[in-house]
Amino acid sequence: MALSAQAPLVLLVADGPQWREGLHQALVQEGYRVQQQPLPMRLQLLSPQAELVQPPDLLILNLPTQRWDLRSTVQQLERLRRRDLSTLFLMLPDEADEQARAALLDAGADDVLVRPFGLREFVARCRAMVRRAKRRELAQRAQDxxxxxxxxxxxxxxxxxxxxxxxxxxxxxxxxxxxxxxxxxxxxxxxxxxxxxxxxxxxxxxxxxxxxxxxxxxxxxxxxxxxxxxxxxxxxxxxxxxxxxxxxxxxxxxxxx
Structure with missing residues (x-):
């Protein structure tokens, strides 16, 4: 599929090559440009010194339960959000109760989708996030x-x-x-x-x-x-x-x- 240079750019950071590839293909079929990275990239991505050459429109981050420190992730996500208020963040934890989901949203995540989930819902969530961001941007430009x-x-x-x-x-x-x-x-x-x-x-x-x-x-x-x-x-x-x-x-x- 030929993708437009204007298509939203997605950075997918997830564990498991087969699962990551499935998400990748679903996003490409939706018309997104996708870059994927293995989960160890998460530590570099969320470090205070991290700099992305081209900030993505949407960053999707998988959080396997056995490696997940909620407090550390919240602090790192807040730092990353302070550096970039325009990128959309979709967090994909393996498990997350209401308190954990609320903590991630308050730290700057735009949405949280707990595994397991269907690809249709995953793509619909991404589509809705991008659509809302575009509406906000247009409204802000018109207002100020x-x-x-x-x-x-x-x-x-x-x-x-x-x-x-x-x-x-x-x-x-x-x-x-x-x-x-x-x-x-x-x-x-x-x-x-x-x-x-x-x-x-x-x-x-x-x-x-x-x-x-x-x-x-x-x-x-x-x-x-x-x-x-x-x-x-x-x-x-x-x-x-x-x-x-x-x-x-x-x-x-x-x-x-």
Whole structure:
């Protein structure tokens, strides 16, 4: 099959050559360009120094239970996600309870599919992830062509995946970054926890919606330190949360570099 250079690029890192080849063929038949690597590549891929010559559109990572350290994988996935917010991550653990799946999703995975599974579902999950990513990209371009969101002294650089507050860099986790971006795209609008889960965590998230409370708390601590009464991240009783822009007359934001 002749593949277009514009077809999504998939990096498949999985154990077992026969099983890996089966996934490879299913993806190629779907029209994806696929590079496959044996599982030992995982350690190099997730190391803090790892650099991909061509970041894939979708990275698929198999996690055999007998070799899987959940805490280590979560930490490594968070580091990898901080380096690249555009690549989609599909994790394929041999086993994973609800807590493990939620931990992987919170660390930056876009989806988790536990073995065993059928090839039709596997391909459909990949297709849905790519489709959602394209919709988000188009919506973001339409909403903010400048790719810089501003709220008082708070600036979010979407292409650079960084945030500054009064000129100082602020370190955010991937989920905090996405949640802040969504709030700043919709200033003054109240969202329920379920709406935020749907838009930021994604429809396949299987954890508790109280995760929203935790992430809002972390954003307050990082972006409103020492404030007894939050001015940006407002709790709307009986609804959820609202992000408020600065009040009229507030100092203008500093220009970014």
């Amino acid at each position: 062509p400048a790719q810089v969101l501003r709220s008082g002294g708070l600036l979010l650089y979407r292409q650079e995946c960084r945030v500054t507050l009064d000129g100082e860099e602020v370190s955010l986790t991937p989920r905090e970054w996405k949640l802040l971006e969504y709030f700043m795209l919709h200033p003054g609008r109240a969202f329920s926890r379920d709406q935020l889960i749907e838009q930021v965590w994604g429809p396949d998230y299987s954890g508790d919606n109280k995760s929203v409370d935790v992430h809002v708390l972390w954003l307050r601590r990082k972006l409103e330190p020492g404030s007894a009464k939050p001015q940006r991240f407002i709790t709307v009783r009986g609804v959820g949360y609202r992000f408020d822009p600065p009040a009229a007359g507030s100092p203008a934001p500093a220009e970014g570099p």
